[in-house]
Amino acid sequence: MPPNSAGGAIVVPPATGLAVRAKVGLVRAWPFLPAGLMLALLFLVPMAVMVVFSLWRTTPDFDIVPDWTLDNYAYFFNTPTYVRTLLKTLIMAAAVTAAGIAAAFPFAYFLVRYVSPRWQRAVLLAVIVPFWTSYLLRAYAWQAILGPKGALNQLLTGIGVTDEPSRLFIYDNPGVWLVLVYVYFPFAALAIYASLEKFDFTQLNAAQDLGARPDQALLHILLPQVRPGLITACIFVFIPILGEFLTPALVGGTEGLLIANLIVNFFRGLQYTTMAAFCFIIAALVTVLLVIFRRYLQVEDVVART
Amino acid sequence: MTGIGAGRLAIELIEATKRYGETIALDGVSLGIEPGEFFCLLGPSGCGKTTTLNLIGGFIPLTAGELRIEGRRVNDLPPHRRNVNTVFQNYALFPHMTVAQNVAFGLRMARLDGRETERRVAEYLDLVGLSALRARSPAQLSGGQQQRVALARALARRPAVLLLDEPLGALDLKLRKQMQVELSRIQRQVGTTFVFVTHDQEEALSMATRIAVMSDGRVVQSGTPREIYYRPVDRFVADFIGESNFLEGHLAADGGARRVRFRDGGAVIVPSELPVGLARAGAVTLMVRPECVSVGTTAPEGQWATLTGRVINVAFLGNHTRVTVQTAAGAVVTLRPHSEGSRSAALDGLLDQEVCVWWSPQESTVVASDTGGGADGSLA
Numbered sequence: 255m256p257p258n259s260a261g262g263a264i265v266v267p268p269a270t271g272l273a274v275r276a277k278v279g280l281v282r283a284w285p286f287l288p289a290g291l292m293l294a295l296l297f298l299v300p301m302a303v304m305v306v307f308s309l310w311r312t313t314p315d316f317d318i319v320p321d322w323t324l325d326n327y328a329y330f331f332n333t334p335t336y337v338r339t340l341l342k343t344l345i346m347a348a349a350v351t352a353a354g355i356a357a358a359f360p361f362a363y364f365l366v367r368y369v370s371p372r373w374q375r376a377v378l379l380a381v382i383v384p385f386w387t388s389y390l391l392r393a394y395a396w397q398a399i400l401g402p403k404g405a406l407n408q409l410l411t412g413i414g415v416t417d418e419p420s421r422l423f424i425y426d427n428p429g430v431w432l433v434l435v436y437v438y439f440p441f442a443a444l445a446i447y448a449s450l451e452k453f454d455f456t457q458l459n460a461a462q463d464l465g466a467r468p469d470q471a472l473l474h475i476l477l478p479q480v481r482p483g484l485i486t487a488c489i490f491v492f493i494p495i496l497g498e499f500l501t502p503a504l505v506g507g508t509e510g511l512l513i514a515n516l517i518v519n520f521f522r523g524l525q526y527t528t529m530a531a532f533c534f535i536i537a538a539l540v541t542v543l544l545v546i547f548r549r550y551l552q553v554e555d556v557v558a559r560t
Numbered sequence: 561m562t563g564i565g566a567g568r569l570a571i572e573l574i575e576a577t578k579r580y581g582e583t584i585a586l587d588g589v590s591l592g593i594e595p596g597e598f599f600c601l602l603g604p605s606g607c608g609k610t611t612t613l614n615l616i617g618g619f620i621p622l623t624a625g626e627l628r629i630e631g632r633r634v635n636d637l638p639p640h641r642r643n644v645n646t647v648f649q650n651y652a653l654f655p656h657m658t659v660a661q662n663v664a665f666g667l668r669m670a671r672l673d674g675r676e677t678e679r680r681v682a683e684y685l686d687l688v689g690l691s692a693l694r695a696r697s698p699a700q701l702s703g704g705q706q707q708r709v710a711l712a713r714a715l716a717r718r719p720a721v722l723l724l725d726e727p728l729g730a731l732d733l734k735l736r737k738q739m740q741v742e743l744s745r746i747q748r749q750v751g752t753t754f755v756f757v758t759h760d761q762e763e764a765l766s767m768a769t770r771i772a773v774m775s776d777g778r779v780v781q782s783g784t785p786r787e788i789y790y791r792p793v794d795r796f797v798a799d800f801i802g803e804s805n806f807l808e809g810h811l812a813a814d815g816g817a818r819r820v821r822f823r824d825g826g827a828v829i830v831p832s833e834l835p836v837g838l839a840r841a842g843a844v845t846l847m848v849r850p851e852c853v854s855v856g857t858t859a860p861e862g863q864w865a866t867l868t869g870r871v872i873n874v875a876f877l878g879n880h881t882r883v884t885v886q887t888a889a890g891a892v893v894t895l896r897p898h899s900e901g902s903r904s905a906a907l908d909g910l911l912d913q914e915v916c917v918w919w920s921p922q923e924s925t926v927v928a929s930d931t932g933g934g935a936d937g938s939l940a
Contacts, residue, residue, distance in 0.1 A: 459619055460652035462639040464666030464717065474665070478656045 301537075308530035316524045326531030336516060340535070343513040346427065347495035350434045351442075354491050355484065357435070358442035366450045378447065381440045389437070393504040396433045400424040400505060425507025433501045438494070442487040449483025485547050493540050569631065570595045570721050570753040571616060576625035578611050578777075585611040587777035588625065593721075593770075598747050598754045600768035602761060604800070608777040609757045613723050616755065618642045630720050640669070645714035649725040651706045653698040659709050660685065660694040666717040684712040687746060704735045711743075715750060724756035728763060740766050761801045765789065773797050790849070794927050798847045805853065807846040807889040808929060820846045820926060822889040828865035829921040846889075848924040853894035855883050855907075859916040866918040867892060871910045881907045885917050892917050 311321040330336050365374055384392060399405045400423040407419040423429050453476065461471035499514035506512070513536065520529035571593040578586040586608045593599045601609040614620045615627060618639035627635055634642055645666070654662050660681050667677040685691045688708035698706055707727065714722055727743065728736045744767050747754045758764055764771050765785045772782035773796075781793045792798035795806060809820040811834075812827070818834070819827040830846065848865075859866045869887030880897045894917060896907060 454650070454652065456648055456650060456652040457654060459617075459639070460646070460648055460654075461665070461669075463617060463644075463646045464713065465640050465669035466665075467640055470669065475654055 304530045304533060307527050308534050310527050312525055312527045318526060326528050327535070329528060330532055330535060336513075336532075339511065339516055340513045342427075343496060346431065346434070346512060347492045349431055350438060350495055351488050351491045353431070353435045354438050354442040355446070355487055357439055358446050358487065359484075361443055362447040362450050365447060366453070367455060378444070381443055384440065389500060392437070393433065393501050396429075396436070396501075397424065397505055400429050400432070424505050426509040427506070430502050430506040430510040430512070433505050434495060434498065437501065438491040441490040441494075445487035445490055446480065446483045449480045449486070453479055489544070489547055493543065496536050496540060568595070569593060569628070570597070571599075571755065572626075572628040572631075573612070573615075574626040574628070576612070576615060576627060577623050578608075578615060578620065579623045584777050586615070589774075589777070589779055591772060591779060591782065593753060593755060595720075595753050596751055598744070598767055598769045599756070600764040600771045601755065601757045601774055602759070602764040602768075602771050602801075603774035604759055607774040609759075609774050610725060611777075612774070613646075613725055613755065613757050616644060616721070617646050617723055618644075643720040644723055645717050645719040645721075646723040646725065647707070647710045647714050647727055649727075649729060651698075651710040651730075653706055653709055653713075655698050657697075658694065659690060659696050659698065659701070662698065662709055663713045663716050666713060670717060680716050684716040687715070687749065688712045703731055704739060707731065707739065711746065715746075715752065719752065721753045721755055724754060726758055727756055728758070728760070736763070743767055765801070773800065775800075790923065791925055792847065792927075795845055795847070798925070803850055803893070804847045805850060805890075805892050807848075807892070809844060809846060809889060811842055811844045811926065820844060824888040826867050826888040828867060828889075828924075829863065830865075830926050831921050831924060834926055843929040844926050845929050846924055846926050848892075848919050850882070850893045850895040851897070852923040853892060853917050853919045855885060855894045855896065855910065855915055855917050857913065857915055859918045863921065864918040865921050865924060866916055868914065868916050871913050871915055874908055874911045876908070883907060883910060885915060887917065 307318065308326055309322055309324070311319050311323055311325065313319055365377055369377065397404070401407070402419040402421060402424070404424070406423055407416075410416045411419060423432075457475050457479075458468075458471045461475045462468065466474065495512075497514050498512055499518050502510050502512045502515050503518075506515075513532070517529055517532050517536075520526075520532065569592045571591070573589050573591040576586055576589045576591075577584070589608070589612065591612075601612055603609045611620065615622055616629070618634070618637060622635055626633060629643060654665065657665065663681045663684055664677050667680055672680070681694070682691065685694055688711050690705060690708050690712065693701065693705065698709065701709065707730075711727075724743075728739050731739060740763060743754075747767075756767070765788075768785060770782065770784055771788050772779045773788060774780065775796055781788060781797050783791070788797065788801055792801065792804075798804040798806070807820070807822065807828075809822040809827075811830070812819055812821045818830050820830055821827040828846065855871075867885075867887040867889055869885040869892065871883060872886045872891070873882075873884040875882040875884075880895050883894050883896060885892045885894065
């Protein structure tokens with residue numbers, strides 16, 4: 255342990271024996287025991303069960319037999335529809351993330367820079383309020399808005415933009431995209447708000463004072479400092495969308511299905527071993543992404559403010 | 561200061577006015593700052609000094625009037641195109657850059673080539689004595705060091721004018737004194753026009769070559785530190801800068817020399833030349849600095865302004881003693897420096913004694929009394 259480390263309250267003299275060191279290590283570790291136990295019981299054990307299932311086989315009679323095999327994984331990669339759906343899900347997640355950040359960044363910037371702290375709280379509360387409504391309910395509400403006889407179509411036919419209700423808005427990918435942007439906007443907004451709030455805006459004045467145009471000031475001074483918040487926002491939007499099934503199911507129709515809908519289908523079809531393998535492919539993808547962006551993730555900021 | 565010679569001024573404000581809705585932050589200020597000056601805008605908070613600095617920097621637009629930098633009208637020029645640089649009150653260093661990168665930022669924006677940038681960064685870090693810390697990040701520096709970085713960063717662009725917003729405000733007392741000397745040295749060394757804002761009169765007196773005292777959005781008086789200190793134009797300036805005795809009385813002509821006569825008796829000779837507009841008799845305030853007042857049992861011969869009274873307090877303050885004398889004109893405070901050990905002890909014996917206080921008429925100032933005792937006679 256370096257002397258200036260956070261846990262430096264217990265000083266271990268260099269001559270101390272190995273046994274004592276181990277003991278000190280245990281003493282230090284024990285506060286983590288409850289959390290470790292929770293993690294093991296609620297996360298690691300179920301994951302282990304999933305891994306085992308994904309390597310087993312389901313008989314035509316829906317029995318799960320412990321025949322060790324990689325067939326479930328091979329099945330995924332050998333079926334073009336599944337690979338295509340995964341790719342489409344990634345593209346959808348990227349498109350939603352891009353749009354979410356494009357909307358959330360100006361929103362948060364305006365809020366932090368031009369709104370008094372009291373009103374900032376009020377606006378943030380308004381952003382969070384939809385979370386208190388059931389997701390299912392909100393998805394149905396969007397169905398009512400985007401559907402053939404929905405509010406949007408009635409408005410468009412009413413003012414004469416279209417002659418008959420358009421089916422463009424629902425039961426296809428654009429509808430799914432729109433609703434997902436709506437659902438994930440608050441996550442992006444809160445993550446970006448948290449990092450913008452810490453930014454000292456006199457730095458932008460300083461940059462301009464030193465000859466930077468306003469856009470150069472944003473690019474060279476603001477952006478590098480809020481990058482962690484932007485990456486947090488990306489992670490908080492991109493990764494959950496890989497597991498989205500409700501919105502695609504309700505407003506996506508047959509065209510707008512995402513990878514999670516396939517997994518749900520296997521679940522309903524009692525194909526647990528195939529389902530476990532598909533889940534694991536996504537989990538592996540998420541893990542890779544998290545490892546790449548881990549050092550930028552600022553979970554505590556978002557949690558502390560929501 | 562307007563007119564033909566205006567082009568030579570580093571900064572020129574002509575009837576500069578800034579309004580925020582109904583509030584007037586700056587009320588028709590005209591000011592000329594010569595090249596190479598160490599100019600100070602001094603005043604209490606809310607007097608408009610920081611507004612003036614922000615106007616020059618380009619961070620807020622003028623409501624009316626004109627601003628010229630090196631003779632060129634720059635009212636509508638954005639900050640990044642003005643030939644001025646600012647040391648911000650909180651320094652506003654870029655935390656994601658090293659010390660050297662901070663200093664280089666303005667040069668990068670000016671598209672200086674790499675070698676020239678490197679040379680200038682080294683030059684200005686050397687000027688502020690931070691060459692050894694060039695690779696540090698701002699968070700690893702002390703407040704005083706951060707300020708030096710801010711200074712080097714602003715100076716590296718070699719602006720016509722350097723603006724400093726309460727440059728020493730965030731530092732502790734000892735460091736502040738050190739930086740006062742340091743800032744003066746740097747200013748003399750680079751020869752750039754410095755304009756700094758402060759509410760600290762001592763800072764203003766010790767560093768500035770010229771001071772503009774501001775109050776309620778106006779410049780009340782501008783002049784050298786000595787002029788401001790010894791010839792304050794009104795009670796506000798005298799009160800804001802240093803300590804002063806204010807004696808209320810009436811101006812009266814007694815044969816040859818003019819005197820101020822006090823209500824409860826007594827009169828003193830006033831300076832031979834009085835401010836314009838005070839020729840007539842009327843209610844006036846006579847101001848005299850405590851260190852100009854002498855105290856003793858008998859007044860010396862000659863042209864002195866003399867009052868008699870009783871010593872009501874003697875306070876030993878280390879390097880000087882403060883004696884308060886109750887006279888017919890009111891309480892008069894005198895500060896006596898301890899040039900020799902015996903004198904400070906002798907002053908202790910004055911308590912409750914009947915004494916004389918006297919000063920040279922030339923060291924006192926007379927201004928028209930204002931009823932409110934406010935900032936500016938015209939406001940009363």
